[in-house]
Amino acid sequence: MIPFNKPVQLGSELTDIGRAFVGGQTAGCGPLGEACEARLQAMVGCRALLVSSCTHALEMAALLLEVGPEDEVIVPSFTFVSTANAFVLRGARPVFADVDENGNLDVGEVERLRTARTRAICVVHYAGNSCDMDALRVAARGLPIIEDAAQALGAEFRGKPLGTLGFAGAISFHETKNVGCGEGGALLLPAGELAERAEYLREKGTNRRRFHEGLVDKYTWVDVGSSYVLSELNAAYLSPQLEAFAKIQERRHAVFRAYQQALEEPAERAGAALLGIPAGNTPNAHLFALVFRNGKQRTDYIRHMRENGILTPFHYVALHLSPMGQRFHDGRPLPVSERLTDCLVRLPLFFNITNSEVDTVIGRTLEFLRGV
Numbered sequence: 454m455i456p457f458n459k460p461v462q463l464g465s466e467l468t469d470i471g472r473a474f475v476g477g478q479t480a481g482c483g484p485l486g487e488a489c490e491a492r493l494q495a496m497v498g499c500r501a502l503l504v505s506s507c508t509h510a511l512e513m514a515a516l517l518l519e520v521g522p523e524d525e526v527i528v529p530s531f532t533f534v535s536t537a538n539a540f541v542l543r544g545a546r547p548v549f550a551d552v553d554e555n556g557n558l559d560v561g562e563v564e565r566l567r568t569a570r571t572r573a574i575c576v577v578h579y580a581g582n583s584c585d586m587d588a589l590r591v592a593a594r595g596l597p598i599i600e601d602a603a604q605a606l607g608a609e610f611r612g613k614p615l616g617t618l619g620f621a622g623a624i625s626f627h628e629t630k631n632v633g634c635g636e637g638g639a640l641l642l643p644a645g646e647l648a649e650r651a652e653y654l655r656e657k658g659t660n661r662r663r664f665h666e667g668l669v670d671k672y673t674w675v676d677v678g679s680s681y682v683l684s685e686l687n688a689a690y691l692s693p694q695l696e697a698f699a700k701i702q703e704r705r706h707a708v709f710r711a712y713q714q715a716l717e718e719p720a721e722r723a724g725a726a727l728l729g730i731p732a733g734n735t736p737n738a739h740l741f742a743l744v745f746r747n748g749k750q751r752t753d754y755i756r757h758m759r760e761n762g763i764l765t766p767f768h769y770v771a772l773h774l775s776p777m778g779q780r781f782h783d784g785r786p787l788p789v790s791e792r793l794t795d796c797l798v799r800l801p802l803f804f805n806i807t808n809s810e811v812d813t814v815i816g817r818t819l820e821f822l823r824g825v
């Protein structure tokens with residue numbers, strides 16, 4: 454079987470994690486966690502807090518913004534549940550916006566959906582491709598923008614790292630992302646002054662971090678909070694991948710280009726298309742997607758690939774169609790989100806995929822496209 458994803462393997466993982474274990478600190482905020490934060494900060498150019506997931510980074514952003522029960526937050530419908538849940542947990546209502554052909558929030562929706570209650574906009578840089586952040590900032594007219602940059606480490610919009618362009622950015626180190634440590638994430642804080650409060654939230658509402666740094670002489674309860682710290686064992690797994698980021702990215706880009714060169718024209722001849730890369734982007738080869746003409750064509754493709762030992766999953770089920778999403782949605786159709794729900798499929802793309810596996814995926818896909 455060729456899986457859709459395999460966690461990155463650099464080869465030194467057992468040694469790295471073993472060394473952290475023998476070193477005696479397995480809880481978070483140890484030397485390896487700090488090394489990850491330093492490396493991330495150098496990559497993105499702003500304050501980065503290592504946390505236990507992107508989901509938790511989004512929850513922290515909602516806490517920092519003090520989103521509450523009277524509030525509405527505009528989110529794209531075509532996304533992972535965490536984008537909406539972070540605000541639902543605070544009692545707010547997610548207002549589902551449609552996306553554009555690239556799977557990113559349709560900026561025109563902001564004007565249509567905003568009300569006196571709109572507290573924030575949460576965008577998703579789908580596939581590591583940026584929303585048009587300039588147009589969005591104009592449409593937002595001062596509303597804070599949170600970036601779900603779960604998929605976007607290494608990607609840029611007009612030369613600026615994604616996740617650093619709004620109020621806060623959330624990165625994921627889930628095993629399916631470009632670099633991963635099982636479960637993990639980071640909260641990016643372009644406004645550095647939010648970092649002190651963010652550290653309290655991460656440390657169960659305590660000032661433990663400041664205590665360890667000798668900045669206060671008592672370690673005590675100072676704020677609300679939860680346990681959002683990343684374990685040192687996960688940091689030991691993550692740290693070498695951040696060091697090897699250029700190498701990981703080079704491989705992913707090579708696989709992405711191979712798919713693109715082989716499949717773009719045949720896909721179009723079959724009435725399908727590659728997911729577009731919008732202007733202004735420096736993409737990060739997070740995901741290679743085909744968008745078929747209709748749901749049947751996609752189902753047939755997934756079956757064809759599976760029969761040939763290749764896993765090509767789809768996602769997402771647009772949130773406004775989900776059982777939970779329907780509780781918040783007014784029933785308005787969101788045609789592009791619905792079409793991507795039915796027609797989009799993802800091809801295997803991971804660091805350790807072999808050239809012969811890539812060739813097999815291409816060969817089997819061409820075989821299918823020629824038959825439609």
Ligand SMILES: *Cc1c(COP(=O)(O)O)cnc(C)c1O
Nearest residue numbers: 506507508533535603625626627
């Ligand atoms: C992966 C992903 C998440 C969740 O990340 P976790 O680290 O698993 O919490 C959230 N949003 C998007 C868009 C994602 O792709």
